Amino acid sequence: MHNLTKVMQYTIKVGLLCVGLLLAIHVNALEFRSVAINKAVLYDAPSTEAKKVYVIASGYPVEVIVNLGEWIKIRDHFGSLSWIQGKQLSPKRMALIVNDKAELKQAEAEDAALLATFEKDVVVELVSGPKSGWVKVKHRDGLTGFIRSNALWGI
Structure with a gap:
């Protein structure tokens, strides 16, 4: 019986620790x-x-x-x-190109067709992502494609 009580106390402590960690992650999420x-x-x-x-x-x-x-x-x-x-x-999500140049690709792959190349400080609308290191974005001219997430700030 004594060992069962210790196991229950340990389980409760671990559970509370997990909840605390999840709350800390949520609180630290970037907005x-x-x-x-x-x-x-x-x-x-x-x-x-x-x-x-x-x-x-x-x-x-x-x-x-x-x-x-x-x-x-x-x-x-x-x-x-x-x-x-x-x-x-x-609340509209936008991102800023922070690299000297960023390539807009047709798909989420380095070998995908190149749609455009953007200069540093161009602002694009965040459509979705990041996913597998890529973010789907839309330029103000309507061109939509994928940019490497490490080329963007604001995601």
Whole structure:
């Protein structure tokens, strides 16, 4: 009976540890959004009275760090932190080309047909992925295909 109690205690501890790890993974999941308006002002604090630090263009992807509802603390692909009004962000997923060049392929394979080559800092819409190192994206001109995930930021 004593050994059975120890086994039950051990099982409960392991179960709680697993639940805790799953919660930690969920909490640490990255959340990305994109800028919804043409010229959004970024601030150094959550107030329109704070210092203006940058103006950011529509469609630009950002990582959500803190969400206060009306104000959201974000990180850009350089790692800079700033605040933006929550209403100026969209849940639409966009990604930024961070390599000097990124090839848009017809399929998820290196030997797939080349559809286009994009330069660094081009913004594309995230359609799906990442899957097997590839992300399906759509360019603003309507061209859709696959780009290597390591060429993108915001996924």
